Amino acid sequence: MDLSERQKEIIDIVKVNEPITGEKIATLLGFSRSTLRPDLSFLTLCELVIAKPKVGYFYNAHKVVPFIIKDIKEKKVEDVMSVPVIVSSNTSIQDTVIKMFLEDVGSIYITENHQLVGLVSRKDLLKTVIGKMSIEEIPVSMAMTRVPNVAYIFSSDSVEVATKKLLEHEVDSLPVIESNKGDEIKQLKIVGKFSKTVISRLFLAIIKNEM
Structure with a gap:
C-alpha cells in the first residue's frame, strides 16, 4: 500500500492536532473539504486515522508505525x-x-x-x-x-x-x-x-x- 504525499501530510496533521475536523485539515492544507474527502475516506478505511462523528479524526499509531517501517525499508538508497x-x-x-x-x-x-x-x-x-x-x-x-x-x-x-x-x-x-x-x-x-x-x-x- 502506497500513500500519496497529501495523505502522508494528512496523517502528520492529525497526529499533531488530534482530534481535528475535516474542515480544519482542509484549511491547513489549503484545499476544499470535498477535495480531501477521498483521501480521508481511504485513510479511515485503512485505519491509519480514526474518525469519530462530531469529534474529528484521531491518529492511529498501531496502524501507522508498521506502515512507516515498511515504507522506510522499501525506500531507495x-x-x-x-x-x-x-x-x-x-x-x-x-x-x-x-x-x-x-x-x-x-x-x-x-x-x-x-x-x-x-x-x-x-x-x-x-x-x-x-x-x-x-x-x-x-x-x-x-x-x-x-x-x-x-x-x-x-x-x-x-x-x-x-x-x-x-x-x-x-x-x-x-x-x-x-x-x-x-x-x-x-x-x-x-x-x-x-x-x-x-x-x-x-x-x-x-x-x-x-x-
Missing part, C-alpha cells in the same frame, strides 16, 4: 543517502588526513577520473603515519584498500538491502554507486554515501512517529 567525502588517488596522505578530520568522517573514497578505485579508513591512515613514511609526498593510493575489495551499493537498492550489506561487511559506511541500466557494471561513479548515521536518522523517524 538515493532517497536517504548523504554526501560522500572524496579525494583523487594522487592526493597526498597528509592532505587526506587533514580532509578526514576537517570533514569528521571515518573513511574517504578514492577516485580516478570520477570512478571509485578504493577506500581509505582512519585505521589505514594511522598505520601509514605510525610507519613514519613521508606522508606529505606519498599518494593516498599507496594506503587505500583497492576495488574490487571495496564493498559498495547502488543508488537504486532498497534501504533494507543496503543495511544488510552494511552489517554483512561490518563497516560504518558504503559508497553509493550510480545505478547502471545494463546488467554489466562498467563504471563505478560515486553519487553518495550510505552510513550508520543515515540508519540512525531513519530509526529516529520511526521513534518520533511512535510518540
Whole structure:
C-alpha cells in the first residue's frame, strides 16, 4: 500500500492536532473539504486515522508505525543517502588526513577520473603515519584498500538491502554507486554515501512517529 504525499501530510496533521475536523485539515492544507474527502475516506478505511462523528479524526499509531517501517525499508538508497567525502588517488596522505578530520568522517573514497578505485579508513591512515613514511609526498593510493575489495551499493537498492550489506561487511559506511541500466557494471561513479548515521536518522523517524 502506497500513500500519496497529501495523505502522508494528512496523517502528520492529525497526529499533531488530534482530534481535528475535516474542515480544519482542509484549511491547513489549503484545499476544499470535498477535495480531501477521498483521501480521508481511504485513510479511515485503512485505519491509519480514526474518525469519530462530531469529534474529528484521531491518529492511529498501531496502524501507522508498521506502515512507516515498511515504507522506510522499501525506500531507495538515493532517497536517504548523504554526501560522500572524496579525494583523487594522487592526493597526498597528509592532505587526506587533514580532509578526514576537517570533514569528521571515518573513511574517504578514492577516485580516478570520477570512478571509485578504493577506500581509505582512519585505521589505514594511522598505520601509514605510525610507519613514519613521508606522508606529505606519498599518494593516498599507496594506503587505500583497492576495488574490487571495496564493498559498495547502488543508488537504486532498497534501504533494507543496503543495511544488510552494511552489517554483512561490518563497516560504518558504503559508497553509493550510480545505478547502471545494463546488467554489466562498467563504471563505478560515486553519487553518495550510505552510513550508520543515515540508519540512525531513519530509526529516529520511526521513534518520533511512535510518540
